[in-house]
Amino acid sequence: MAETAAILHADLDAFYASVEQLLDPSLRGKPIAVGGGVVLAASYEAKAFGVRGGMPGRMARELCPQLQFVGGHYKEYQRLGDQSIEVIRDFTPLIERISIDEAFADVSGSIHLFGKPSSMGEIIRRRVRDEVGLPISIGVARTKHLAKIGSQVAKPDGMVVVEPDTELEFLHDLPVGLMWGVGPVTKQRLAEMGIHTIGELAETPGRSLQRLLGRAVGGKLGALAWNRDPREIETHHRAKSVSAQSAMGRKPATEDVIGPTLRHLADRVATRMRAKNRAGRTVTVRVRFTDLRAVTRSITLPAAISATVILAEVAKDLVYTALADHPQEDEISLLAIAVSHLEDDAVLQLELPFELDHEERRPGTHKGAARWVLDRSVDQVRDKFGRESVGYGSVELGERRSIPDEFRELAERPV
């Protein structure tokens, strides 16, 4: 861990909304939201009305009647996000990309070249503003946790430097909700104990925290409140799961809904796995009912799979298992497929189809390999002619989904 404050956390402000305002100058200074059914990002002008990310579009409109919904420049989001992070790379290769609009960087080894970390932060901010055209906030501190909180405090369009000798002073007056790992539930539980600030959290005995929040969460929060953050910059991590989901409002739990949706989801997941030469052993499905309660069912197979048709079949069995356990539910609002237990996939892997209803699990290697080879050729056609050139579930679904596939891909991390 750095002795000096040399960890940067850089976070683009209201990212999607800022990109839209950059692309269309007539939107600048106006309350806008990216999204539709749900607000994916709100401009600062919209935030002034109380509009927040994750909020239902209808509620946002009530809060701000003149709110303008825009969006759709998905390729630009990716390009401008990448371009911004690349600016940081001019100062250090030790970068941990958290998401499309956010990254940590360790610049301790670059001080002799570029001067103080705070100077680097200011240059990065200016260059992102001048060369990309976007506002970015930066926190500079000795640890990731402090740097991250620093950038949150610095928003919008600012920089906060936490010097090593003022860390606890900085930390202890802040609300617990700013801490990494404190969400709505934990915040509420802490409030019930009269804990509202990080300082109050630090004064609470570790035993009490662990009793209230569990061993892991309680222990972690106690350590962070006392400013012990052992995390280091991780320049590359591999994904541990691949998933896709589809919200559908309110649909009957019938085969004509479930079949095409699962084929489409399996296609998305399996295509991404194959593109990264990975395959997975554990398949998990999630079924959400109309009251938003959700159940999951999973199975761990004896061998990893990445063929679309096989994944769709396994997922379908799991979904019907879940539905059989909830016979009173005849409508669903979401289906999801996730594959975990990922392994590196030999180029010519053997796929094993399984009969889930039988004890016996027969390897049918010829059939499995044939499916995998077929999938590979579909992948190649799509690479040349576009994803829509070959449809699995998307054509059958026959309706516009609220979120285009291009946008979904943005959330993807390096696999």
Place this chain on the structure above:
DNA sequence: TCTGGGGTCCTAGGACCC
């Protein structure tokens, strides 16, 4: 106000093995 999509990590019980 009941709302998207892609992820990570933790807990707890049960099965199974040594």
Place this chain on the structure above:
DNA sequence: TCTGGGGTCCTAGGACCC
């Protein structure tokens, strides 16, 4: 035969993050 204990894997659910 009964008893004890530890480790690992699997499954389901939940909190959290961006």
